[in-house]
Amino acid sequence: MSDDKLLIVKDLTTTFATAGGDLPAVAGVSFDLARNETLGIVGESGSGKTVLSRTIMGLQPRVNTTVTGSSILDGFEVVGASENEKRTIWGTEVAMVFQDPMTSLNPVMRIGKQIDEALRVRLGMNRKDAKARALELLELVGIPSPVQRYNAYPGQLSGGMRQRVVIAIALACSPKLLMADEPTTGLDVTIQAQILNLLDELKERLKMSVILVTHDLGVVATRTSRIVVMYAGRIVETGTTRDVFYHHRMPYTRALLESSPKVANKSHTRLVTIPGRPPNLLSLSDGCSFAPRCKYATDQCHLVRPELQPSIEPGHTFACWNPLPINAEATLP
Amino acid sequence: MSSFSLEEAALMVERPEKSEPLGLFFWICVSWIGLNVFGAIFANVLPLPNPLTENFNAINVGPGLHHLFGTDDLGRDIFSRIVYGSRVSITVGIGAILIGFGIGAPLGMLAAYRRGRFDSFLTTIMYVLLAFPAIIATIAVLSFWTPRSLFKIILVIGVASIPLVYRVIRTATLSVATKDYVIAAKVQGATDRRILMKELLPNIAPIAVSFFLIGVATVITLEGALAFLGLSVNPPTPSWGNMINEARTVLTENVWLAFFPSLALCLFLIALNFIGDRIRSHFDVTEVKL
Numbered sequence: 001m002s003d004d005k006l007l008i009v010k011d012l013t014t015t016f017a018t019a020g021g022d023l024p025a026v027a028g029v030s031f032d033l034a035r036n037e038t039l040g041i042v043g044e045s046g047s048g049k050t051v052l053s054r055t056i057m058g059l060q061p062r063v064n065t066t067v068t069g070s071s072i073l074d075g076f077e078v079v080g081a082s083e084n085e086k087r088t089i090w091g092t093e094v095a096m097v098f099q100d101p102m103t104s105l106n107p108v109m110r111i112g113k114q115i116d117e118a119l120r121v122r123l124g125m126n127r128k129d130a131k132a133r134a135l136e137l138l139e140l141v142g143i144p145s146p147v148q149r150y151n152a153y154p155g156q157l158s159g160g161m162r163q164r165v166v167i168a169i170a171l172a173c174s175p176k177l178l179m180a181d182e183p184t185t186g187l188d189v190t191i192q193a194q195i196l197n198l199l200d201e202l203k204e205r206l207k208m209s210v211i212l213v214t215h216d217l218g219v220v221a222t223r224t225s226r227i228v229v230m231y232a233g234r235i236v237e238t239g240t241t242r243d244v245f246y247h248h249r250m251p252y253t254r255a256l257l258e259s260s261p262k263v264a265n266k267s268h269t270r271l272v273t274i275p276g277r278p279p280n281l282l283s284l285s286d287g288c289s290f291a292p293r294c295k296y297a298t299d300q301c302h303l304v305r306p307e308l309q310p311s312i313e314p315g316h317t318f319a320c321w322n323p324l325p326i327n328a329e330a331t332l333p
Numbered sequence: 334m335s336s337f338s339l340e341e342a343a344l345m346v347e348r349p350e351k352s353e354p355l356g357l358f359f360w361i362c363v364s365w366i367g368l369n370v371f372g373a374i375f376a377n378v379l380p381l382p383n384p385l386t387e388n389f390n391a392i393n394v395g396p397g398l399h400h401l402f403g404t405d406d407l408g409r410d411i412f413s414r415i416v417y418g419s420r421v422s423i424t425v426g427i428g429a430i431l432i433g434f435g436i437g438a439p440l441g442m443l444a445a446y447r448r449g450r451f452d453s454f455l456t457t458i459m460y461v462l463l464a465f466p467a468i469i470a471t472i473a474v475l476s477f478w479t480p481r482s483l484f485k486i487i488l489v490i491g492v493a494s495i496p497l498v499y500r501v502i503r504t505a506t507l508s509v510a511t512k513d514y515v516i517a518a519k520v521q522g523a524t525d526r527r528i529l530m531k532e533l534l535p536n537i538a539p540i541a542v543s544f545f546l547i548g549v550a551t552v553i554t555l556e557g558a559l560a561f562l563g564l565s566v567n568p569p570t571p572s573w574g575n576m577i578n579e580a581r582t583v584l585t586e587n588v589w590l591a592f593f594p595s596l597a598l599c600l601f602l603i604a605l606n607f608i609g610d611r612i613r614s615h616f617d618v619t620e621v622k623l
Contacts (some may be wrong), residue, residue: 018578034386046568057520059520061447061451062447063448083525088522090520090521091522095520098516098517099513103512103514105534106536108535108536108538109535117521117527118522121524166517202395
């Protein structure tokens with residue numbers, strides 16, 4: 001096992017037992033993440049990106065869920081670990097920034113206290129040191145007058161401020177991996193950029209790795225080094241951000257890119273959409289899951305599932321029988 | 334123009350908005366409950382005639398200066414008996430609900446937080462118990478479990494209230510347990526115990542407190558009903574319920590004997606219910622803020 005890899009995910013599968021049968025929310029996903037790297041996981045709603053990110057850190061539901069494969073985080077096998085074992089890595093190895101800062105803070109606890117908690121419980125700090133460190137963290141995430149904010153309740157802060165607090169809490173125990181699940185979806189556009197820049201800056205400063213889960217390609221475009229594109233619980237294309245944007249081979253990636261609204265478009269331009277709907281994960285065909293919505297689909301696509309295969313660039317793989325020609329240029333959103 | 338910095342301005346804006354006042358009637362209700370509890374605790378210190386002393390020279394006297402609420406068919410002072418009677422009602426009310434909360438609340442929270450088989454098992458049992466009318470069950474147990482004492486009454490009603498408390502607390506916890514901040518605490522490495530105490534408990538507290546008060550009111554009614562059936566404390570010890578029961582026989586001669594304990598019971602229950610309801614809506618973030 002090479003030491004420069006922080007996270008190695010192999011053949012990870014998360015299956016939910018539902019009334020309608022087994023639902024494979026994540027099916028055989030493999031990738032790895034280097035230290036101090038930012039990885040983007042993109043896909044539309046229901047593609048399994050959130051389940052994947054939670055399974056990686058062992059946060060899948062306790063009941064009716066089966067996880068197989070392996071997810072090794074800094075030498076710790078998350079799959080199959082007990083809650084008590086996982087508790088030793090939560091916070092210190094991996095921490096999480098949630099989608100909606102309105103619900104990810106306890107409404108009845110002062111924000112200072114919420115940061116203190118982790119410091120005192122996990123790092124065994126005393127009250128005074130924890131407060132000093134909490135103020136430092138608030139300062140670090142760019143909260144003005146942290147001393148006053150320390151005693152504020154979440155309801156007294158704006159959305160952007162709250163998300164900064166959520167990030168401060170996540171950073172409390174200096175995690176090596178920060179999992180950001182749609183960290184800006186609940187915020188307005190100007191604040192989005194601020195928060196993403198903050199994450200970027202913190203990643204450099206604290207030498208963390210970041211996994212950015214999003215459906216918004218604009219978010220990952222400039223801030224990730226690599227991208228994983230997911231569809232129906234599987235990886236359909238992965239590669240460097242550059243390769244995925246400019247040299248993608250999978251029609252789904254192209255469709256996703258095309259459906260981002262572009263500022264350069266004239267006003268009232270119709271948004272490009274992907275026809276059809278994501279497949280029902282309870283009744284997947286044996287073929288490519290995207291085939292029913294794909295204009296390049298052939299009979300083979302409907303019958304046999306394509307495996308990930310390398311493209312010409314190193315580290316760039318895609319799963320498609322009829323890939324787009326090499327160097328198919330697409331405009332950046 | 335700008336006599337304060339941006340910083341200060343921001344703080345002014347974000348100063349917590351004054352929460353809506355609880356209202357005069359709320360405080361009247363609180364005072365009323367306080368007065369009743371005070372009376373119950375200090376009944377034997379207060380200048381009251383002995384509630385058990387019979388006086389055959391003053392039978393069925395109406396309300397007046399000498400006997401504030403009059404006397405009953407044995408010449409006992411009604412006012413004094415009501416004050417002493419509140420002891421039984423309030424003790425049973427609070428005691429039984431404490432038993433209900435002591436067992437039902439932790440189980441409810443745990444079930445909602447753990448989910449899975451533990452939850453299904455417990456919830457099924459509780460719902461089966463709930464399907465059985467509490468009053469019938471308590472009547473059945475208390476009729477056979479003699480001699481009756483305050484302790485036994487509290488215990489039986491307390492046990493009967495466990496499923497009710499369990500259901501309310503479980504539902505309240507369920508709606509909180511799936512919130513992101515609970516998961517957030519979990520991924521910061523918080524133990525289950527910490528999550529239950531620091532994340533879940535404070536967030537269900539308003540509902541719990543309000544249900545506690547309404548529960549006390551419900552139990553007092555139940556005790557009244559049992560006493561009316563002669564299944565509460567043994568006479569001559571007064572309780573609101575058995576006073577009403579005794580008054581039944583002399584209703585035509587002395588209507589005050591039934592009226593005053595009923596009034597006491599009624600006002601106490603209205604006050605408790607109102608306080609409980611007001612507390613719930615006061616702390617209900619969604620209702621206040623929107």
